[in-house]
């Protein structure tokens with residue numbers, strides 16, 4: 001038996017139930033991974049609420065790291081004892097997991113399990129956003145929303161290292177200080193209600209070539225207004241809810257682009273997964289990315305961790321460890 005967090009009906013954090021399940025044996029292409037750490041992501045709350053669809057009951061969680069304990073007969077890429085991590089595979093809120101071995105990435109030496117679990121989903125998302133969806137270059141000025149969060153903190157660090165000027169948007173001064181420490185040159189606090197004006201002032205009226213918006217409903221319109229001609233709004237999350245629909249003609253006045261990317265669509269093949277994870281780990285090894293693991297909870301306290309994330313109380317990443325650790 002292994003401990004697991006399960007959702008039987010959609011709703012608030014109290015719907016996360018901690019219980020025992022039977023795990024079974026890995027199939028021919030599967031591995032059994034004993035988790036050392038599991039990453040918390042905003043998307044876990046969307047699934048728990050029913051905002052993103054999953055069949056009930058389900059085990060939430062998309063990110064984990066641990067050791068391979070057993071492999072199926074056809075698995076050759078990983079072996080027993082390997083340190084591995086993965087992203088985008090549902091059901092990580094569990095002590096041990098059966099998973100298709102082709103989804104696993106080996107953790108380089110020197111990277112701890114908690115860091116890998118905090119990093120693999122959020123960091124590959126960051127790579128995709130900055131290198132593939134819109135290629136940020138030195139000299140660009142960019143807007144990053146929720147800049148002190150798990151993904152946001154990595155976005156600020158990586159974009160700054162490329163030579164971009166980062167305008168970090170956050171909900172309070174403390175989060176602003178973290179964004180500044182991560183390399184942001186400008187901080188905008190939402191409650192000042194001057195986001196568009198400040199971006200226009202900073203860019204001398206031109207606007208920015210890209211806005212990375214993970215907040216959605218509350219920021220979408222302002223994000224569009226911050227863009228320069230031919231700019232791109234990269235809407236990659238909806239922490240405040242989905243934005244109101246707009247007519248396609250609304251983006252004609254500045255020939256704008258809108259992208260709504262999902263990490264999963266950029267790691268669909270083994271080659272893509274290895275390339276993106278490789279670039280991510282290289283940027284940890286060379287010191288560009290410092291992973292901020294700001295909270296560690298036992299898996300049994302998943303509800304408390306969800307409350308804190310949804311209450312905008314967290315900065316950086318939150319990680320779960322199995323209660324038995």
Ligand SMILES: NC(=O)c1ccc[n+]([C@@H]2O[C@H](COP(=O)([O-])OP(=O)(O)OC[C@H]3O[C@@H](n4cnc5c(N)ncnc54)[C@H](OP(=O)(O)O)[C@@H]3O)[C@@H](O)[C@H]2O)c1
Nearest residue numbers: 041042146149150151170171214237238239240262263312
């Ligand atoms: N498209 C993809 O493939 C992909 C992959 C990974 C993550 N994401 C998205 O990236 C975003 C960041 O994910 P994360 O796990 O790293 O979370 P996070 O940024 O650590 O936490 C979410 C942050 O969103 C901000 N926020 C604004 N309005 C909010 C509201 N009404 N309720 C809660 N938070 C609000 C808060 O920052 P402030 O207090 O500073 O406003 C909060 O700290 C999420 O939107 C997530 O869905 C997308």
